[in-house]
Amino acid sequence: MGSLGVLERLLMDILWSSERPLTANELRDALLDPAATGAKPLATTTVLTVLSRLEQKGFVSRDREIRPHGYSAVSSRAQHTAELMHEVLGTTSDRTATLARFIGNVSPQEAQTLRALLEGVDSAAE
16 A cells, blocks of 8 residues: 555545545545644645545545545555555565564553464464
8 A cells, every 4th residue: 555645644544533435625624724734725626636646546435426526545544554564564674673673662551462462363373
């Protein structure tokens, strides 16, 4: 899937948090308030262009049966994050060292979660 640009990430965050498909106008309206940030409001056409790119990249699906079209995330935020972690891990020549560094930086609670998850994987393999 790959990484996301800033606007792509903002739109995906909204879609990942939504329980239903959203239109381009709803997504535009859900973005940060331009008055608070001093940014120029986005045009709906800009949002549609970014959604088109996200659709081509496989991040969103478009419901063409309704007008205006509704957009939904294809996968969850957790699934995307896991794919990014696998992608980065695939670029290293020493996976063991990379994993050791990663594990060395997790909190005790996260380490406990990792242990439990790995034990579950081991149990399922038997």
